[in-house]
Amino acid sequence: MPRGVIILSVIALFVGLGFGVIVPVLPLFAGTFQANDFMVGVVVSAFAAVRLATSPFSNQVMTRIGSRTTLGIGLLLVAVSSALMGIARNYWWLLGWRAVGGVGSALFTVSSMTVLLAVVPETMRGRATGFYQSGFLIGSMAGPAVGGLLAGISLQAPFEFYAITLLIAGVLGLTLLPRTLTSPDAPSTSDAEAPQGIPMRRVLRDSRYQAALVANFAQGWNSTGVRNALIPLVITAGLGLSATWTGTVFAIAAVVQTVAVIPVGRFVDTVGRRPAMIVGGLIMAVSLMMVPLSGSIGLVIAVLCVYAVGAAAMSTAPAASVGDATGGVQGGTAVAVFSMCNDGGAIIGPLVAGAVSDAFGRTPAFTVGVAFLLVSALVSIRMSPMTVTGTARSRNV
Numbered sequence: 001m002p003r004g005v006i007i008l009s010v011i012a013l014f015v016g017l018g019f020g021v022i023v024p025v026l027p028l029f030a031g032t033f034q035a036n037d038f039m040v041g042v043v044v045s046a047f048a049a050v051r052l053a054t055s056p057f058s059n060q061v062m063t064r065i066g067s068r069t070t071l072g073i074g075l076l077l078v079a080v081s082s083a084l085m086g087i088a089r090n091y092w093w094l095l096g097w098r099a100v101g102g103v104g105s106a107l108f109t110v111s112s113m114t115v116l117l118a119v120v121p122e123t124m125r126g127r128a129t130g131f132y133q134s135g136f137l138i139g140s141m142a143g144p145a146v147g148g149l150l151a152g153i154s155l156q157a158p159f160e161f162y163a164i165t166l167l168i169a170g171v172l173g174l175t176l177l178p179r180t181l182t183s184p185d186a187p188s189t190s191d192a193e194a195p196q197g198i199p200m201r202r203v204l205r206d207s208r209y210q211a212a213l214v215a216n217f218a219q220g221w222n223s224t225g226v227r228n229a230l231i232p233l234v235i236t237a238g239l240g241l242s243a244t245w246t247g248t249v250f251a252i253a254a255v256v257q258t259v260a261v262i263p264v265g266r267f268v269d270t271v272g273r274r275p276a277m278i279v280g281g282l283i284m285a286v287s288l289m290m291v292p293l294s295g296s297i298g299l300v301i302a303v304l305c306v307y308a309v310g311a312a313a314m315s316t317a318p319a320a321s322v323g324d325a326t327g328g329v330q331g332g333t334a335v336a337v338f339s340m341c342n343d344g345g346a347i348i349g350p351l352v353a354g355a356v357s358d359a360f361g362r363t364p365a366f367t368v369g370v371a372f373l374l375v376s377a378l379v380s381i382r383m384s385p386m387t388v389t390g391t392a393r394s395r396n397v
Contacts, residue, residue: 004119005128007176008112011169012135015075015108018165020143022082025151025158032155033091043095045347050102051109052343058110059332067111067118067332068177074107075170079163086159110336115177117323117335125320126268126276130261133315137258141251198327203334208273209325211380212318213341215277218372219314220342222288225349226369230362231291231304238362239297249301257308264312273317273324274383280313281377285370292363314376321383345372 030040062070081101088094112132120128150157203209232246239245268276287307294300318338326334349369357365 001128001131002119002124004115004178005131007172008116009132009135011071011075011112011172012132013139014165014169014172016136016139016141017143017146018082018139018162020140021147021150021158021165022143022162023140023147024144025147025155028151029085029155029159030091030094033094035091039091043091043098046095046099047102047105048343048347050099051106052340052347054103054106055110055336055340055343056333058106058336061107062111062114062332066179067115068173068179070107071111071115071177072170072174074104074109074111075166075173077101077104077107079104079166079170082159082166083163086156086163106336106339109339110332113319113322113335113339114332117319117326119178120323122324123269125323126273126316127262127265129316129319130265130268130312134258134261137254137261141254141258144247198325200333203325206325207382207384208321209334209338211274211277211376211383212321212325212338214372214379215281215314215318215376216338217341217345218281218284218369218376219311219318220345221349221372222284222345222369223311224342224346226288226353226366227304227307229350229353230357230365231300233357234291234294234362235297235300238292239295239300241297245297249297249304252301253304253308256305257312260309260312261316264309265316268313268317268320273321274380276313276317277321277380277383278377280310280317281373281380283307283310284314285373285377288366288373289370292366 026044027040030043035043058070061073065073078101081097081104085094085097085101088097116128116132117125146161147158150161231249232243235241235246235249236243264276264280284307287303287310290303291300291307294303322334322338352368353365356368
């Protein structure tokens with residue numbers, strides 16, 4: 001694995017660890033300011049909403065100062081905002097600093113994926129993406145346990161810990177990542193001075209990029225939206241179990257996805273992006289549809305473990321397809337739009353799923369998410385088996 005990918009994976013490990021630490025604590029901390037459920041929801045969603053709004057500007061920043069510096073500044077911005085959240089004296093300061101963190105997250109998310117896609121050859125993008133995501137998944141699995149211990153000290157401690165992990169990640173990025181983006185598939189050049197590469201208009205017409213956008217929206221809608229909003233209700237209200245089971249089920253599924261991303265990444269590189277996205281979307285759709293029909297916690301766990309394998313494919317293959325469509329270098333705008341699709345699904349998904357569930361029941365709410373996955377699989381069938389240069393390949397990548 002290229003050195004740049006290993007460094008990015010270590011950075012992702014620290015980011016995931018810190019993020020996992022504050023996830024269970026943030027609603028509790030917001031509640032100390034007499035925030036009602038809606039106000040707590042606003043704090044939770046503000047991060048993703050601001051990231052969605054500011055992602056389009058990330059490429060402009062990268063063009064001016066380079067991807068490495070953008071990544072480091074983004075992480076340091078989230079670190080500072082997290083530390084200030086921990087000492088917030090009222091709800092509005094908490095909300096404001098959380099929103100500022102979303103700006104830093106946008107810079108980090110777009111720049112890190114741009115670097116990742118640039119430093120690996122086309123034939124390794126699936127494995128590299130899986131390796132990178134495994135770092136974040138491992139960190140996010142350990143995070144809640146660490147957060148619980150820190151919350152025993154104080155509700156402010158997890159935010160300071162998050163700031164420290166992000167500070168470490170930012171320093172690693174600024175000192176160890178290459179200053180220039182040297183792709184094995186393209187000439188070495190400074191990413192702050194390089195030409196824009198393939199025009200965005202051409203990238204948008206590429207069937208691989210179109211399929212990646214739809215897949216990432218469906219992934220955000222279901223994995224972040226429907227899964228997090230409705231599955232806890234299936235477990236507690238539907239099966240009559242305690243909320244502890246929700247954390248247990250999600251942890252088991254996360255382990256399965258972490259284990260799956262590396263072999264799935266190899267499948268993406270050797271068999272192809274298109275079959276991975278078609279099969280991954282169908283696996284997610286079928287397993288998600290079975291969740292509200294499951295009559296026992298054992299069946300729910302089994303179904304979500306299968307879902308996790310599909311999610312691994314739907315998180316690695318689309319990212320690799322973006323790299324294919326952009327040529328790997330100077331794809332900042334394309335990566336930003338790709339990231340926005342996931343954020344858009346993650347923000348809208350829980351709202352629509354909740355509204356449909358209230359009006360028609362949980363099964364129809366799951367069905368809406370399944371429909372997006374099926375559309376994603378259909379769009380993936382249209383993917384071109386050609387490289388960005390138009391050279392035919394023996395596999396549909």
